[in-house]
């Protein structure tokens with residue numbers, strides 16, 4: 261763009277941001293729709309801030325691409341096409357500074373089947389799968405689902421930040437562990453693992469010949485520019501050879517029910533084993549999800565940046581409010597639209613139920629492997645979040 265148009269560009273950008281903020285402030289009505297999140301409380305006055313989808317409409321370029329695809333009336337099995345893989349390769353290079361190859365991509369209907377499959381490649385039945393609770397509940401169950409054994413190394417909170425308990429990790433039986441199941445950025449504590457932390461984990465993996473499966477589904481949702489995301493497989497070539505990285509457009513562009521995700525597996529032999537393990541067990545991805553994925557990676561960045569800015573506003577409101585409510589405390593959120601709230605000083609045996617009775621539907625910390633906590637999804641309008649936070653405040657001060 262040159263001359264006169266260039267001068268106007270910041271104005272256009274400002275307008276776009278303003279319009280998008282309005283879109284996020286007034287999301288579509290989801291009551292009485294098919295939404296899992298909203299149906300749970302459709303007959304009661306409870307604000308749903310639990311399951312991890314956002315209330316926002318999908319980005320306009322994604323909607324447009326879907327509408328175009330709908331004009332062709334056949335929905336037969338789809339073969340992921342070259343320009344789709346190209347969009348993913350370019351998107352990951354642009355957004356995460358990681359150069360992958362199209363051949364490394366294995367399409368899946370979801371990230372959850374993706375890490376369950378990875379467990380099947382971890383040593384023999386009974387082999388240990390290391391995970392860091394509190395963590396996304398299906399990650400706690402994946403080992404047992406697949407005849408493996410969960411090895412927990414619980415995260416610890418020090419100086420207002422969650423981190424790995426390195427002493428605990430050092431004391432484990434490393435030879436019995438065959439796979440590290442990482443969540444980066446981490447749901448629910450909102451951490452983006454630093455390069456230093458990833459290198460330390462990588463050393464364990466290399467020294468003990470662990471497979472690594474890294475669930476990076478939240479990687480497009482970094483809120484704090486000071487905590488950039490780095491895929492563990494991008495640390496070095498040899499580490500990439502032992503790593504299965506799972507990603508999807510679903511969280512970032514809010515299209516989880518379109519069911520399209522992918523594994524990035526640079527090692528050809530591992531990739532073949534993974535594809536073989538999927539046979540007869542894991543469905544092919546949804547064709548509309550693939551169409552949406554290409555549009556999201558190619559044209560979804562303006563929407564993503566505006567959405568992240570909106571989430572930053574929500575995160576800041578949340579931190580201020582929660583840390584001012586007696587008995588509650590939360591740590592700074594580096595990524596995701598999920599807040600992990602410590603309720604241990606509240607004196608309630610079941611905090612999730614306590615808040616539900618006060619009209620706020622949260623996720624129960626126990627499901628993530630840690631009691632005394634709740635998880636709050638702030639991927640919603642600021643007004644809804646504000647109302648929920650006021651209800652939580654009132655419930656505590658009036659109880």
Ligand SMILES: Cc1ncc(COP(=O)(O)O)c(C=O)c1O
Pocket residue numbers: 312369370371372373396443447475477478508510516521
């Ligand atoms: C860490 C993590 N992995 C996976 C998923 C879900 O993945 P999918 O719907 O692609 O199976 C979620 C959803 O909340 C998540 O937080």
